[in-house]
Amino acid sequence: MSLPPPTGLVDRYGRVARDLRVSLTDKCNLRCTYCMPAEGLPWLAGPQLLTDDEVVRLIRVAVCRLGVDEVRFTGGEPLIRPGLVGIVEAVAALDPRPRISLTTNGIGLNRLAPALRVAGLDRVNVSLDTLDQERFTRLTRRDRLADVLAGLADAAAAGLTPVKINAVLMRGVNEDEAPALLRFALDHGYELRFIEQMPLDAQHGWDRAAMVTADEILAALRAAYDLSPDPTERGTAPAETWLVDGGPARVGVIGTVTRPFCGDCDRTRLTADGQIRNCLFATDESDLRGALRAGADDEELARRWRAATLGKRAGHGIDDPSFLQPTRPMSAIGG
């Protein structure tokens, strides 16, 4: 008798999680002011981190038992995880093979892009908030703009395409750079996405009133470009996209705060220490590392992951008076 088909990651509202974000480390080699304090954070201790084999095993459970078809590595900074290439290779060997991407600050791609491509990485998102070297150094507290720009070029040269750029605009810091960032992306064939700043900073300094909104970003872009609605089906993508000057080039805005898309969310998250989070803004987590190290088999891990998904809230609730910022900052959740 054949077994019934395994069920996927379905929540109470009928949403199905198929897009897995995996944080490979909470450490980063930049100190972006809107993300981390200058001195860094109390990092996870070595034994708390999943080993490479544990990461691959949990991804295998997600892909082979739970219907996940997209795996995005993130962090912290995933390029500083020593076992990254081997992890990508093992995930690319899964059947069915998921799409595999990476969100990175780009530093080190010059060294790693070809090996990651060969291992099976499909594409990258590179974070870049400013093209001005002085601003970059102030914003990230590191003088590494040249490395990021080189990383972008090396990712494209290695075929990790489409190369996407993530940019966060902040008032009084880089809010005037929307058109310049788009010009840069268009000139290089990168796809640019602006992300509204979210209440996920370690310092808890986010201020709704000071945030640069999706509407403001679009207005700034429209002063320099013609934006028309993108006829491509948005599906579960977080970014709303527009055609630039008639297309085919596009630009996107991820308006998590002012244009929430929780109703279409298909994401599930695994932290570097093996906790499942069903939402970026979740205040609770489910411990898979403990179960795994206690000897749970794959079906038990899958069962726990399904149970963690059931508890996903309808929305992130940023606008609710009772909203509580998660204790883990973005760098420790995996953006």
Ligand code: SAM
């Ligand atoms: N280090 C990698 C990078 O730079 O892309 C991956 C991790 S980083 C946390 C992922 C993304 O989250 C980056 O694009 C970063 O700009 C964004 N990010 C960090 N804190 C944020 C916040 N409070 N609101 C919106 N985006 C944020």
